[in-house]
Amino acid sequence: GGPASLSRFRGALVAAVLGDCVGGEFEGAEEVPMESVLQHLSSLDDDTKGNGILEYSDDTAMARCVVQSLLTRAGFDERDMARRFAKEYSASPGRGYGSGVIQVLKKLSSPQLSDVYRPARDQFNGRGSFGNGGAMRAAPFALAFPDPADVKKFAHRGAMLTHSCSLGYNGAVLQALAVHLSLQGALDLPLKFISTLIIEMEDVESNEATLNDARILKEAEKPFCERLHRVSDLMHRSKVSIEEVISELGNGIAALHSVPTAIFCVLHCLQPRECLPENYGGLERTIAYSLALGGDTDTIACMAGAIAGAHYGIEAIPQSWIKCCEGAEDADMNAERLHMLYQQT
Numbered sequence: 552g553g554p555a556s557l558s559r560f561r562g563a564l565v566a567a568v569l570g571d572c573v574g575g576e577f578e579g580a581e582e583v584p585m586e587s588v589l590q591h592l593s594s595l596d597d598d599t600k601g602n603g604i605l606e607y608s609d610d611t612a613m614a615r616c617v618v619q620s621l622l623t624r625a626g627f628d629e630r631d632m633a634r635r636f637a638k639e640y641s642a643s644p645g646r647g648y649g650s651g652v653i654q655v656l657k658k659l660s661s662p663q664l665s666d667v668y669r670p671a672r673d674q675f676n677g678r679g680s681f682g683n684g685g686a687m688r689a690a691p692f693a694l695a696f697p698d699p700a701d702v703k704k705f706a707h708r709g710a711m712l713t714h715s716c717s718l719g720y721n722g723a724v725l726q727a728l729a730v731h732l733s734l735q736g737a738l739d740l741p742l743k744f745i746s747t748l749i750i751e752m753e754d755v756e757s758n759e760a761t762l763n764d765a766r767i768l769k770e771a772e773k774p775f776c777e778r779l780h781r782v783s784d785l786m787h788r789s790k791v792s793i794e795e796v797i798s799e800l801g802n803g804i805a806a807l808h809s810v811p812t813a814i815f816c817v818l819h820c821l822q823p824r825e826c827l828p829e830n831y832g833g834l835e836r837t838i839a840y841s842l843a844l845g846g847d848t849d850t851i852a853c854m855a856g857a858i859a860g861a862h863y864g865i866e867a868i869p870q871s872w873i874k875c876c877e878g879a880e881d882a883d884m885n886a887e888r889l890h891m892l893y894q895q896t
C-alpha cells in the first residue's frame with residue numbers, strides 16, 4: 552500500500568503481537584540456534600498439531616492499554632492511560648512484567664495518586680528505569696498521530712508513566728519514530744531511513760537530562776545516536792554474524808540494548824539472507840532473525856515486528872501465524888480504528 556495505508560497500520564499492530572507471542576518461547580535464552588527458531592515457526596503452520604494458542608505478554612498487554620486509551624480519549628490522556636496500565640496489571644499480573652515496573656503499576660492503582668508520573672520517577676533511587684518497557688508499547692503512538700512532533704512528544708510522555716530515565720523513554724521515542732517513518736514508506740531507502748533516525752535522535756538527545764543520565768551510566772554522550780551509527784556500520788558490512796550483532800548492539804532488557812537491535816533486524820532482513828529459508832518473505836525473515844538473537848526475544852521481535860509490519864503490510868503476515876497468537880485479531884480491528892483517528896487528526 553501507499554504511505555500510511557490501512558494495510559500498513561494493520562501490519563504494524565498485528566506483527567507486534569506476533570513478535571511478542573512467538574518470541575515468548577525463547578525469552579531469556581542465551582543462545583538460540585536458527586534451527587530451533589525455524590522449527591518453532593513451522594509448527595505454527597501445522598494445523599494437525601493443535602498446539603493451542605500462544606499467549607501474549609506484558610509487551611502486548613501494555614500496548615493494548617495504549618491503544619484503548621488513545622482511541623477512547625481521541626488523543627493522549629496520561630491519567631486515563633495510567634489507570635489502564637494499573638487495571639490491566641491487577642487483572643493479569645502473570646504476563647511477565649519486569650521486576651521493577653511492578654512497583655510502579657501497583658502505585659498507579661492508588662486512587663489518592665495526584666501525580667501519575669511520580670511512581671516512575673521514584674524507581675531505582677530516583678534515577679528511573681532504563682528498561683525497554685516504554686519502547687515495547689510505543690508503536691501505537693505512531694499510528695495515532697500523523698505529525699512526527701506529536702509522535703515524539705506523546706511517545707515520550709507515555710513512556711514516562713513507567714520509565715523516567717532518559718535511556719528508557721528515549722528508546723520509546725526512537726521506536727515510535729521508526730514505526731512512523733516505516734509507515735510513510737521510508738524503508739524503501741534503507742540508508743536514508745537510518746540517517747533520518749540519526750538526525751532525529753541528535754535532536755531528541757540534545758538536552759541536559761540525557762547528557763546527565765548518559766554520564767552517570769557511563770554511556771556515550773548521545774547513547775542512541777552512537778548505537779544508530781553502529782547499526783549503520785553493520786549495514787555496510789558484507790557479512791555480519793549473529794555474535795557480532797549481539798556484541799555491537801545487544802539483546803537485553805535495557806532500551807539501549809534492544810531498540811537499535813530491533814531496527815537492525817528489520818534493515819538486515821530487507822533482503823534474503825543465507826541463514827533464512829528462501830520461501831520466507833521479509834516479515835517472516837525479520838521475526839525469525841529477531842528470535843535467533845536470543846535474550847529479550849519477545850520484546851525485540853515485538854518492536855521489529857511493528858516496524859517491519861508497517862513496511863510490508865498485513866498481506867505479508869501468514870494467516871496461520873495470526874491464528875496462533877492471542878490478541879492478533881483484536882490488534883487487526885484496533886489498527887482500523889487507529890487508522891481512522893490518524894486521518895482525523
Ligand code: 8NA
Nearest residue numbers: 579647649650651652675679680681682683684804847850
Ligand atoms: P523494568 O522497568 O522493571 O526494567 C527491567 C529491569 O531493568 C529491572 O528489573 C532492572 O533489573 C533493570 N533496570 C532498569 N532501570 C534500572 C536502573 N536505573 N538501575 C538499575 N537497574 C535497572 O521493566 P520493563 O518494563 O522495562 O521491562 C523490560 C523487560 O523485562 C521486558 O522485556 C519485559 O518483558 C521484562 N522481562 C524480561 C525477561 C527476559 O528474560 N529478558 C524476562 C521477564 C520479563
Ligand code: MG
Nearest residue numbers: 608609610849
Ligand atoms: Mg514480554
Ligand code: MG
Nearest residue numbers: 847848849850
Ligand atoms: Mg521481554
